[in-house]
Each structure stands twice: as C-alpha cells, then as structure tokens.
Amino acid sequence: EVQLVESGGGLVQPGGSLRLSCAASGFTFSDYYMDWVRQAPGKGLEWVGRTRNKANSHTTEYAASVKGRFTVSRDDSKNSLYLQMNSLKTEDTAVYYCVRVGATADTFDYWGQGTLVTVSS
C-alpha cells in the first residue's frame, strides 16, 4: 500500500524558514517524480514544486510564486522528500501535500494527509 506521511509543519514568523519532510513507503520511491502541492485555508489547490527521479537526474521545477525561496529535494536511500522553505510570507500559509506523480500524463495519483504551515507574527 502506497503511503505518504508529511511532517514538519507549524507556526513560523514572516521571513523565517521551515523544512517539511515526507516519508514514502509501499512503492519504489526512486522511480517516481515527487511533487509538493499546497492549499491555503478555504482556497483551491496550487502546485508548488517537483523533483524528478534519478533517471532524470533529480532535476527540479518550481511555481513562480515560490521560485528562489523554496527548494525541493529528495533522499532515495531514505525514501524521503523534502521542502525547504525560506523567506516565508503570510501568503505561504497553507496545508502542504506531498504527492506522487503517476506514470501517465503528470497525474497526482497518491497524496499524503498534508501538514499545516502557518506564517504569522
């Protein structure tokens, strides 16, 4: 059974930093692209960033809203995905989901339960 479990969320002041983690199990983690998707309270879904698999050199992509501030990384030996968030803004307040990218056409086929990040003074 595929499982994705996020951790690391919490309250942080504007301008601060936070690192989210996602522990994956139930599939060959190194074979898959992995993404982060967020959802502000009461709002819709927003794609945040991606790390590709080893076959694609673990390259990364980011949404314009977080580029230069957030870094997606992975450790295939630990089946883990990370999101380093720096220079946080109040508008980054959201539930952050760790998501597996399916083999077909960039579908998000498995999601974690999410972790809440609140940016507030």
Added chain:
Amino acid sequence: DIQMTQSPSSLSASLGDRVTITCRASQTISRYLNWYQQKPGKAPELLIYTASSLQSGVPSRFSGSGSGTDFTLTISSLQPEDFATYYCQQSYSSLTFGGGTKVEI
C-alpha cells in the same frame, strides 16, 4: 501560464441527479486534463486522467470528456459520498488547477 476556469463554482443537487461540471483552459491543452475529488479535511483523490480515463477503483458513474480547451466531468447518478469539491488540473504546460466546484445537497 495556462489558466483553468471551472463552472459553476458551486451547485446544489439531489441524490440520483446527473451532474455536469465544466473546465475551460485559456489555451489548448490537447487531452492533458485530470479531475480530482476532495472531501472536507481530506487530501484530493484522482478520479479521471487524460480527460476521459477512469482511475482504478473509481466508480463508473464518473466520466470525463473533452479535448482542446473545453472539458466536462459528469456524475451520472449522484450518491451520498459524491458530495465534495471537484478540481480540474492541466498538465500540458507546467501544472495548474481550476478553482474548484463544490457539490452540495
């Protein structure tokens, strides 16, 4: 960026109703369109991929159609567990979601 516009933003329906949700892309995206269902307090779940392919385990009352810029998600006979918010998502160029459609009783 490609903008995705869903309509309506919310709708009221009854058990057994046929429900149709529309998603329009700001430019052509071929059939690179996926649909997700999200229930309150839960993560989204994949329903339909590449416009019309049913994800494994999803009931056959869900169907998708369309190509280019206009897409629809149809629920043929609304069940109690279908009351939720539905999102479309394009994967043709970068990744963007529609604003969501809340299906209420």
